[in-house]
Amino acid sequence: MLIQLHVKNLALIEEIEMEFGPGLNILTGETGAGKSILLGSMQLILGGKISRDMIRENAPYALVELLFEVKDEKARSILKSLDIELEEDQILLSRKIMDGRSICKINGATSTVGQMKAAASCLLDIHGQHEHQSLLYGDKQLEILDVYGREKIAPVKEKVKKAYEVYRKCRLDLEAFDMNEEQRNREKAFMEFEIREIEKAKLIPGEDEELIRQYKKLANGKKILEALQFVHTSAGYDGEGAGELLGKGLRELGRVMEFDEELSGFYRTLEEIEGLLNDFNRDVSSYLDQMSFDDVSFYEVERRLDIINNLKSKYGQSIQDILAYKESREKKLETINRFDEKFQEAKEKLKKAEKNLDVLSNELSKIRKEYSKDLREKIIKGLKDLNFLDVNFEIHFEEKKNCTENGKDNIEYRISTNPGESLKPLGKIVSGGELSRIMLAIKSILADRDQIETLIFDEIDTGISGRTAQKVSEKMAVIGRHHQVLCITHLPQIAAMADTHFEIEKHVKGTETITEIHPLYGEDSIRELARLLGGAQITAAVAENAREMKELAQVHKNTRLK
Template sequence: MLAHLHVKNLALIEEIEVEFGPGLNILTGETGAGKSILLGSMQLILGAKTSKNMIRENAPYALVELLFQVENEKALETLKALDICPEDGQVLLSRKIMDGRSINKINGETSTVGQMKAAAACLLDIHGQHEHQSLLYQDKQLAILDAYGKEKILPAKEKVSLAYKEYSKCKTELGSMNMNEEQRNRELAFLEFEIKEIEKANLQPGEDEELEARYRKMSNAKLIVDSLQLVHNLTGYESKEGAGETVGEALKEFSHVTQYDPELTPLAETLTSVDGLLNDFNRELSAYLDELTFDEGEFYETERRLDLINGLKAKYGRTIEEIFTYRKLQEEKLEKLHKYEENLQELKEHLRELENILEKKSDELAEIRKEYSKQLEQKIIQGLKDLNFLDVNFAIDFRKKKNYTDNGTDDIQYLISTNPGETLKPLGQIVSGGELSRIMLALKAILADRDEIETLIFDEIDTGISGRTAQKVSEKMAVIGQHHQVLCITHLPQIAAMADSHFEIEKHLQGTETITQIHVLKEHDSIRELARLLGGAEITPAVFENAKEMKELAQKQKNTRFK
């Protein structure tokens, strides 16, 4: 459940901290006090878009933190799958907004908005003022039915989804094969040309690297000869300027003095080695120069071969290996084209098989949905009667779509009759906004028994109702509160009287600033707030007594009827 809420610098809220309890938590307050801001702060954790306009004026940032105490095993499994490990059973979700950007954290670790949204979605569910309008959309109606019968429906949906994926893949492949004889002949000629062009080149692995090295050597032959001739002269014995001649002269001079000092012998030996190395180097260099020749014919052939290979690389791959791979792929395409009619028939037959599988899986899914729809119809009828629809009839109409989808072929519509003798008609043709709101509440109550989400939030679910209907709605909220933590923003005293914990949201001036605050009400203050909801601006003793009686009756109902 949601144990703690901390909001700072968000719109009219300077800073508030609230400890919520189990059961039914009621939030009331004057119009414009900031109830919608409080709900908006929770929606931010669910991934709502941020804006710098949300930040309180002159504040550097806005902060929202929700602390959950998680006990539901399914929720714990979902969090684990998201790589979120509760600490002592607690999960802290926080979002800090700064100049239009936000920093999101889960248990102190930075996360993405998507990760935050996924974590929050398994912990709380917000029903806003306008969500009931989604009931008019058939996709939403189908989603509700699927959620109700998820034990059998979800596995069946997965089978349909897999079958549809295979069917779509085959259908796409078949579509890509559709070509007339002229197109096929043109493609055959093109593939044969490419394959022959590669084969004719008779490429060898690594050939390009060898040719490039040879071409580089031949194209720089004159530069190599000139440079090596200079090196030969500088290190040779043919001229007095050559290093070999100079080292030889030095050795002669050394030989005149080594007989006088034995310590000079090692130096003389080193110089002798240098002379030998220079002599060997000069001899090998001379042999290289004698063998270095430039054959224009060989150069031309090397250049032509390289141009051919580079031309093939530009068309078919960056390396010879990639060209070989490309040729193999084209050969496979050519073989398929030669067997076009045979392959086409096989693919058509395979598509028919996959379509039969998909149709069977879709029909199985439809049967399971119909099975659960009968149960759901009866539960909705009973739930609506509990909410003061005195003579109501409800049905789920099934039709089959013309096309296959990954969600089956079911096209459903909720039908309702709210008066005796009226025929069943689609929701949008019959019900008002207030009635839609009650239908959504009935569905939430039905799904709450099957839902793993511990915290449900209702924002003015009582819009457009009063009197006996309001009493019925309050009773339904109390029933849901027996199994879930419920946070409900309301303006009706009948609902507020059912509170297990009652919070007041108020707005007041602090200096020149307007500030929204929230605080828990003790029993006497809760009765005073009920009296305000009952009597408006002036709370007379009679109104206060009426509020007190309403609170006592609500408490009696909770202690007896709802236990």
């Protein structure tokens, strides 16, 4: 359940905190007061796109925080799979927006947008105008059916997806045989050339790294020699070399050590330094004796590197890649050499994969059709509850020409809203208001199966009034018995059903326009209902109607919903 929403510096909102309750939470307010901003803030937690324009003018950042209490075991399991630990059964999701970028946090720990979206998606579902329109498309209609029958449909659907991947690979493998004899011979000759070229190089994994090291050494041999000769002279025992000077120092200390015990420590330290210098000079001398910077060695290394780099430019970025490429060409060459046999094998594999896909797709289609009957009956009942009195509805199936990873079903929701009227696709018969009611009926059916506790409805009241509005309000109240519902509305019938009522207001503060939200209780809630009923001029009659509407809504909830 969504416990608290905190928004700061988002568009017209300076800073608000809202504490939501269980059941039906209603938000009302004048047009343009900022209801859409509130909905947008929640969309941000669900991974919505950000822009600099979202940040309140002259503010450094915008912040949205949602605090949830999570008791549902399925949601807890999903969060655990995302490596998210609850703190006292709670989770805090936050997103801070700054000049074209954002920082997401879950319980104070930085996360990705994707991880936060995955967490939020199992906790709340936003149902807005865009989703109404998506109901016109077959893919969405099929998705709804699959969600409704998830328990049996999902496992078979996953099998179909895997079978389709196998089928697709087999089809691509068979397409590779689509060449005539002349093309095969040309391809064969080219592959044999590539294999010979790689084999001739006799590559050894890692040798290019050693060759590069040798090349650097040989290419800079003169510089190395000059530097080491200078070092050897400077550190040696000839003339003014460091070794000679250290020796003199030791002899001088040796003559005076007996006069002060502390000098013996200096002597030992200098002796150790001389020993280290002796070892160093010996190593340098050995390196100089073994040095070989002849042109022949340099040429051989350079030539070998040229061969390897040429192969890299053709076959891969490393020796391992080149050898892997050679292995793949050898396999393909074997296929060409045994063309007829391999071609027959590929055809048999495709035939087998196609048959398996067809069997699984038929199984999936059968299960979908079984669930579609039950879903149809529930949708009809839900629509009648929403004042579609003479409605008829069906889920029409057609078989696709070719199977996909989603099976072979194309479905279409068809509806008739008047007696004697033939069933037609949704897009050809329903208005925007009717479409929103159909989606509400479907949402109420799926709500128990979704197990998402918090549902948010926006523009659910588009194009409705009177008795239909009352029916919608009753349906919202029913959903609110089993879920936490947040609903943005301008209809008094829906607002009257509120378990918790909020008012969104826009007003001028100094030179700025800000949006504020506050809960309404008792008479304040009735006054807002009166405004929704009668507009700016609230008469005594309108106020009395508002009071009666609130009382009747309470009676309905106390009797019909018990």
